[in-house]
Every structure is written in C-alpha cells, then in structure tokens.
Amino acid sequence: MDKKVISGYIKNITAIMVVYAIIFYLIQIKVINNYYNGILILAGIYIIVAASLNLATGYLGQLALGHAGFMAIGAYTAALFAIAVDLPKYVELVAGLILGGVVAGIFGLIIGIPALRLRGDYLGIVTLGFGEIIRIALLNLSFTGGAAGLKGIPRYVNFTEIYFLVVLVIAFLFAFIRSRHGRAILSIKEDEIAAESVGIPTTFYKVYGFVVSAFIAGVGGGALGFYQRILDPKKFNFMFSVEFFIIVVLGGMGSITGTILAALALAFINEFLYSIDELRLVIYALTLIILMIFKSDGLLGRKEFSLIKLLNRFSKKTKIENAD
Amino acid sequence: MSLLKTEHIGMTFGGLKAVSDFSIEINENELVGLIGPNGAGKTTIFNMLTGVYAPTEGKVFLGETVVNKKKPYQIVTMGLGRTFQNIRLFKELSVIDNIKIAFHKDMSYSTVSAVFRGKKYWKEEKEIDIKARELLGLFNMEEDANVLSSNLPYGKQRKLEICRALATNPKLLLLDEPAAGMNPQETKELMETIAFIREKFKVSILLIEHDMSLVMGICERIIVIDYGRVIAAGTPDEIKSNEKVIGAYLGQ
Structure with missing residues (x-):
C-alpha cells in the first residue's frame, strides 16, 4: 500500500465522519425533525437496495425486476429472528441483518442458476414472477403474520445505524x-x-454477482423491518421493485454515487408526492422520459463522484493562484 | 508433439451439415491459413476448436486431452486464444482494463482479500498492471492505456484484440479475419505484427483470411475448405495452382 492510497482512505473516512457529525448535530438541535429524520432513514434503505440492484443491472447487465422480493425475504428473516431470540440489541441487529442477507442470497442462488440462462426481457419476467411469488407466499403463510402483517419487531435502526450500514x-x-x-x-x-x-467463467460470475446483489437487498430489507417495526407484505409489490429500478436508471447504470444521489432525491420526492399518490408514478415516468431525452445514461452516467479527485483539483487551483 | 489435432470433426445444425470430416494437425511454431468462400464453414471450425460449439462428430485434442465438451473459458486456460471476425472488445472499458480482464485466470486473490484490500490483492494487482503495460508497450500502445477502447481507431482496435488474446498466454492463437476492413497499409502493418508475435511469443497461429496477399505472403501451410469439406491443403504455391481451389474460390 503506498502513501497515496492511505491518504485517500484518511480523507474519505474524515469526510464520512464529518458528514455524520453534521447531520447528527442537526438532528440533536431539531433542525432536522423526526419527520425528516424518517425520510433520511428511508433514503438510506433505498440507497442500499438500489445500489445492490445496480450491481445486477448496471454492472452485470442483467435485467432484474424482483428486488422487492429479495428485500422481503431479508426483512421477514431478520424480523422473525429478532422476535424469536433474546439477545443484546446490536448482536440481534447485526446477526439479523446478516441472516436476512444470507437467506435472500440463497434464494438468489436458487432462482439465479436457472434464470440467468435467459437474457434481457425473459430474465426480467422471471425475476418479476419471483417477486410476486414471494409476496403472495408471505400473504398466505401463518408464521409471517399473513395479510395483517408482522408486528412487534424491535426498533434497532435509527439514523446512526443506517448511516454506517450505507457506508459499509x-x-x-x-x-x-x-x-x-x-x-x-x-x-x-x-x-x-x-x-x-x-478465460472468464461467465456462468459462475453471473450467478455470483446476482447472489451478492440479492444478499445486499436482503440486508436492506432487514434494515427496513428494524426501522418500521411492522412488515406488510403488500408493500413488497412489483411497483416497489420498479422504484429501485427507476433509481438505478436515474442515477446512471454503473455508477454507485449516481445511485446514492438518485435514491436521496427520490426518497424526498416520494414524501412530498404522498398526498397525490395516484400521480406519483406519472411523475416518475415523466422524469424518466425527460432524462432519457436530455441525458440518456442517467445523472452521472458511468462516472463516479470522487472526493479525492475533487480535492486534488481544488488544491491544484489554489497552488496555481498562489504561484501567481 | 502437436499442439492441436482434430480427428474427423463435423458439425450439424438441424438438417444442415456445416462442417464434415475436418482433420487438421498444428505443431509448434507453425503459421497455418484457413481459406474458402463465404459460408464454407471456417468460423464454425473456429467455434468448434474454441468450445463455443461442441462438435457433433469426431474429436478435438489439445495436446493429449480431448476437449470436445470443455467450455470456452476452460479451453483458454489450456492455451488456445482467439480473436473474432467482428471485433469484440469490451467497448466501454479502458484499453488497460481490456487487457487486465484477460489476466483474470492468472490471479487468485479471493473476494475477501479484494474487499478488505489484503496484501495479496495489492501484490497481484500491481503485477498485472506492470504486465499489462509491458504488453501494450510491445505493440506501441502504452499511451492509449486509459483510452476507452471504443475510441481507438479501427486498426488499433484489431491490434488490441490480438493483444488481449495474447494476454491469456496462448500456445496457439486463432485469428478470425484479422485484416477484414483494413486498407493495404494497415494490412501490411498487420503482417509485420503477426511476424513479430511469432518471433516474440513463440506461438503457433491459425488464421482465417480473405486477403490473398496476406495469406500467401505469410502462411507456411494453407487449408482450403468449401461446403464444409477440405478440398485442398499444401504450401501457398501448391494452392495457387490447384485446379479445385481456382474453381471454387480463387477464380481464374
């Protein structure tokens, strides 16, 4: 490891901590009230799941439309685990999230092996069908609480937890x-x-990428359960999967920082549009159409925002000015 | 001992016999040309040799192993590299990443090492970075390392594809119409490149080509096929004067 890498790490970690400290302070002095705090937490969950979808769609290039299904599996697994055991908070949280991710990953493997033989639209249809199967199963099983939803999940996720989970x-x-x-x-x-x-074993890497994506979506789902304290199977419908897809397309397929940006934007837009819920999807569609016309590869395209590069450019500029 | 040997391989698509009874043996440090009219089955033969298609008849040997049922990526690790008729680069990736992907099989660090940036990760990444730049340097392309490969001029894209195939460290290189779409100047450069590759990497080459100046100029041995069957084989001079070849392909 050379010095440049280490200094890069230090700069990034500092930035992460500074942003955290600022938002945490704003929450403490109630500039960010409970309402906005809630939106921030939801935005964090959106970032996690959309980033996982970006791995499958933006990087691996597979059309996956069932990420709400993986999320649901992760959410119910983590929640049922936390309800069943009696351990310290953080042990339950971490073990629950990992367990949720692993179970979602196993489902990813089960549907990934046959489904990834298909391409494009066909894969989209299979993953869509999978998502619906999960939702219907959750509605009709008794141990998941059925249509009434799963209640009594402990609240383990707040701003701090979700912030560092996103960073991770x-x-x-x-x-x-x-x-x-x-x-x-x-x-x-x-x-x-x-x-x-x-010499790339493509079948292996397709399944591998898909499983990792499902794992992360499961973790995101687990976090959702630990924040909302109640899980409703109706939430994990097809439109929920599509919302993540919209985030990925908006941010740019193959750009993680783009996904973060788009997820934050959409989480807030979502809240403001709550009163006109029926128009929400119309507005999404319009946004997408406008974006496709003016910037067809998404907000950031394939580029990544890099703090280090920005700082370097900044310091170069000041150096030149000083020299003058 | 031969690098590659096929015994009466054939390929049938439904009722269509694309290739039948094709036998060939390629030894170390040979340059063999495969020519024939369009639709004769040349690319089908390449696809059988590289594992894209499993031959419906006969056997393909690499060294002494039968590789009929092996997948393309397994065949690559056994020392068979190839390029494509229509260039298949990783278009949206940089030139150096194109090469690095071809070094994948030489690396062994795990996902855990990658995620936690372990010692092995840094060591192997540094090694292939050096190796990839060296390889690009041999083809005078080191300045293009960070260019998107789709932004390269056509001739360089061809060169990069050959370069990428060489990065897999092949003993035998299959080139599918390397001069397609090139002007005479570029074709001449390509001939020099091919001569250089043989010299430097000690690989055998099997190439499909329609440019007769190139084929006759550099190949030591030529195999002519038509309607999926071998109609002639021999040195360039023998082929030039072969009646069957003139009738089927070269013309009067």
Whole structure:
C-alpha cells in the first residue's frame, strides 16, 4: 500500500465522519425533525437496495425486476429472528441483518442458476414472477403474520445505524467492483462471448454477482423491518421493485454515487408526492422520459463522484493562484 | 508433439451439415491459413476448436486431452486464444482494463482479500498492471492505456484484440479475419505484427483470411475448405495452382 492510497482512505473516512457529525448535530438541535429524520432513514434503505440492484443491472447487465422480493425475504428473516431470540440489541441487529442477507442470497442462488440462462426481457419476467411469488407466499403463510402483517419487531435502526450500514455497503461495492471479480462482472455486461474467450467463467460470475446483489437487498430489507417495526407484505409489490429500478436508471447504470444521489432525491420526492399518490408514478415516468431525452445514461452516467479527485483539483487551483 | 489435432470433426445444425470430416494437425511454431468462400464453414471450425460449439462428430485434442465438451473459458486456460471476425472488445472499458480482464485466470486473490484490500490483492494487482503495460508497450500502445477502447481507431482496435488474446498466454492463437476492413497499409502493418508475435511469443497461429496477399505472403501451410469439406491443403504455391481451389474460390 503506498502513501497515496492511505491518504485517500484518511480523507474519505474524515469526510464520512464529518458528514455524520453534521447531520447528527442537526438532528440533536431539531433542525432536522423526526419527520425528516424518517425520510433520511428511508433514503438510506433505498440507497442500499438500489445500489445492490445496480450491481445486477448496471454492472452485470442483467435485467432484474424482483428486488422487492429479495428485500422481503431479508426483512421477514431478520424480523422473525429478532422476535424469536433474546439477545443484546446490536448482536440481534447485526446477526439479523446478516441472516436476512444470507437467506435472500440463497434464494438468489436458487432462482439465479436457472434464470440467468435467459437474457434481457425473459430474465426480467422471471425475476418479476419471483417477486410476486414471494409476496403472495408471505400473504398466505401463518408464521409471517399473513395479510395483517408482522408486528412487534424491535426498533434497532435509527439514523446512526443506517448511516454506517450505507457506508459499509457502498465501501464493499466499490472494493468489490474494483477487483478482478468486479472486472469479470463488467466484462460480462460488455460482451459475454468475448469474456468467455479470454478465460472468464461467465456462468459462475453471473450467478455470483446476482447472489451478492440479492444478499445486499436482503440486508436492506432487514434494515427496513428494524426501522418500521411492522412488515406488510403488500408493500413488497412489483411497483416497489420498479422504484429501485427507476433509481438505478436515474442515477446512471454503473455508477454507485449516481445511485446514492438518485435514491436521496427520490426518497424526498416520494414524501412530498404522498398526498397525490395516484400521480406519483406519472411523475416518475415523466422524469424518466425527460432524462432519457436530455441525458440518456442517467445523472452521472458511468462516472463516479470522487472526493479525492475533487480535492486534488481544488488544491491544484489554489497552488496555481498562489504561484501567481 | 502437436499442439492441436482434430480427428474427423463435423458439425450439424438441424438438417444442415456445416462442417464434415475436418482433420487438421498444428505443431509448434507453425503459421497455418484457413481459406474458402463465404459460408464454407471456417468460423464454425473456429467455434468448434474454441468450445463455443461442441462438435457433433469426431474429436478435438489439445495436446493429449480431448476437449470436445470443455467450455470456452476452460479451453483458454489450456492455451488456445482467439480473436473474432467482428471485433469484440469490451467497448466501454479502458484499453488497460481490456487487457487486465484477460489476466483474470492468472490471479487468485479471493473476494475477501479484494474487499478488505489484503496484501495479496495489492501484490497481484500491481503485477498485472506492470504486465499489462509491458504488453501494450510491445505493440506501441502504452499511451492509449486509459483510452476507452471504443475510441481507438479501427486498426488499433484489431491490434488490441490480438493483444488481449495474447494476454491469456496462448500456445496457439486463432485469428478470425484479422485484416477484414483494413486498407493495404494497415494490412501490411498487420503482417509485420503477426511476424513479430511469432518471433516474440513463440506461438503457433491459425488464421482465417480473405486477403490473398496476406495469406500467401505469410502462411507456411494453407487449408482450403468449401461446403464444409477440405478440398485442398499444401504450401501457398501448391494452392495457387490447384485446379479445385481456382474453381471454387480463387477464380481464374
């Protein structure tokens, strides 16, 4: 590890802590009231799930329309676990989230192996069907509380927990994408035949990428349960999956920072549009159409916002000014 | 010992016999040309050799192993690299990433090491960065390392594809119409590149090509196929004067 890398880490960690401290302070002095705090937490969950979908769609290039299903599996697993056991808060939280992710990942594996033989629209339809199966199953099973929903989940997630969970997920995704495994996943999106011809086991990496994506969606679902304290199967419908898809397209397929931006924006827009719920999807569609006309690859395209680069540019400018 | 050997391989698509009874043997450090009219089955043969199609008849040997049922990525690890008729680069990735992807099979660090940026990650990433830049340097492309590969001029895209195939460290390289779409100047450069590759990497080459100046100029041995069957094989001079080849392909 050279010095540049270490200094980059230090800068990023400092920035993360500073942002956290500012928002935390604003919450403490009630500038951000409970209402906005709630939106921020939901935005965090949106970021996690949308980022996981970006891995499957933006990087791996597979059309996945059932992420609400993986989320539901993660949410119910984590919630049922926390209700069943009696352990300290953080142990239950961490174990619950991991368990939720693992179970969602297992389902990802089960449907990924046959489904990823399909391409494009067909894969979209299969994943969509999967999401609906999960929702209907949750509605009709007794141990999940059925249509009445699952109640009595402890509230373990607040701003602090969700903030650091988001940081963890984003850091994980960045590190994962910028490795040989990430490059293999990217190459499949670019050209599957060429990838295979230079020694990438494409089937393995397609399933692997999909399972990792399902795992993270499951963790995001778990966090949702621990925040809302009640899980309603009707929430995890097809439109919920589509919302994440919209976030990914808006932010840019293959840009994690774009996803963060779009998820934050959509979470707030969502709240303001609550009173005119029937118009919400119309507005989404319009936003997408306008975006497709003016910037067809999303807000950030494939680019990533980088604090280090921004700082470097800034310091260069000041150096030049000083020299003058 | 031969690098690649096929015994009477054939390929049937439904009722259509695309290739039948095709036998070939390629030894170390050979340059063999595969020519024939369009639709004769040349690319089908390449696809059988590289595992894209499993031959419906016969056997393909790499060294002494039968590779009929192996997948393309497994065949690559056994030392068979290829390029495509229509260039297949990873278009939206940089030139150096295109090469690095081809080094994937030489690396072994795990996902855990990647996520926590372990020692092995830094070591292997540094190694392939150096190796990839060296390889690009051999083809005078080191300045293009960070360019998006789709932004390269056509000739360089072809070169990059060959470069990427070489990064998989092949013993035998299959080139599918490397000169397609090139002007005479670029074709000449390509011939020099191919000669250089043989010299430097000690690989055997099997190439499909329609540009007769290139084929006759550099190939030591030529195989001509038509309607999926071998109609002639021999040195360029023998092929030039072969009646069957003139009738089917070269013309008077």
